[in-house]
Amino acid sequence: MAHQKGYGRQLSAADIADGRHRDFVGGLWEDLGRLQFEFLCLRGLSPSHHLLDVGCGCLRGGVHFVRHLETGHYCGVDANASLIEAARHELGRAALLEKQAQLAISQNFDLGQFGRRFEYVLALSVFPHLVRDEICRCLVAVRRVLAPRGQFFATFFEAPPGGDRQSIVHQPGGIVTYHDRDPFHQSIDQMQALADAAQLSMTLIGDWNHPRDQKMLVFRRQE
Ligand SMILES: C[S@@+](CC[C@H](N)C(=O)[O-])C[C@H]1O[C@@H](n2cnc3c(N)ncnc32)[C@H](O)[C@@H]1O
Numbered sequence: 001m002a003h004q005k006g007y008g009r010q011l012s013a014a015d016i017a018d019g020r021h022r023d024f025v026g027g028l029w030e031d032l033g034r035l036q037f038e039f040l041c042l043r044g045l046s047p048s049h050h051l052l053d054v055g056c057g058c059l060r061g062g063v064h065f066v067r068h069l070e071t072g073h074y075c076g077v078d079a080n081a082s083l084i085e086a087a088r089h090e091l092g093r094a095a096l097l098e099k100q101a102q103l104a105i106s107q108n109f110d111l112g113q114f115g116r117r118f119e120y121v122l123a124l125s126v127f128p129h130l131v132r133d134e135i136c137r138c139l140v141a142v143r144r145v146l147a148p149r150g151q152f153f154a155t156f157f158e159a160p161p162g163g164d165r166q167s168i169v170h171q172p173g174g175i176v177t178y179h180d181r182d183p184f185h186q187s188i189d190q191m192q193a194l195a196d197a198a199q200l201s202m203t204l205i206g207d208w209n210h211p212r213d214q215k216m217l218v219f220r221r222q223e
Contacts, residue, residue: 173212
């Protein structure tokens with residue numbers, strides 16, 4: 001699976017105690033945590049909503065969401081068990097354990113395990129690490145747990161129309177993306193085909209001030 005290239009590596013207890021998980025998920029801990037939190041708040045996330053954070057990592061955004069949401073309303077899932085351990089470490093550090101965040105390990109988007117529907121679903125910096133089949137599997141799985149008027153926000157690196165078999169240097173940030181290896185880029189056409197296959201509607205939000213040029217998409221259940 002694509003994530004095993006980088007995110008398959010398990011961090012040690014010492015790595016987590018030293019806070020190395022923060023760099024492992026891409027750094028920019030404060031900036032990207034706050035950016036995703038403020039973005040969803042501007043899009044209407046309120047404490048009573050239920051949020052599913054797909055590829056939650058060690059809760060760079062999650063600590064903000066858990067603090068904001070009512071007890072038990074934040075669910076996070078990640079393929080990397082050590083990052084879920086690091087997530088628990090971060091919740092303890094932020095004195096948020098009593099907010100009862102629901103955290104799970106799954107590599108196959110087993111999202112039904114939370115036993116609820118979500119008004120908001122987020123996949124922040126996750127699609128760049130997935131092959132297209134995995135993105136499609138993720139979309140299908142999210143559709144099953146999305147509340148009727150729910151919204152699934154996801155970021156990706158955008159390639160020109162028709163796809164691009166050359167590498168792309170994204171500015172700001174200088175990240176280089178590829179069509180056939182991690183970090184991946186996708187064209188709007190390619191993302192639209194995946195949304196269609198998953199029976200979701202898709203709208204490009206585009207630029208949202210991401211410091212490394214990841215663009216934002218929103219998916220909804222088709223009427
Ligand atoms: C760049 S990190 C972003 C983490 C988090 N969203 C954040 O903003 O800090 C990408 C995350 O996606 C996770 N991931 C990759 N493939 C996955 C999969 N198939 N299912 C769940 N999580 C996955 C990785 O383990 C990693 O935690």
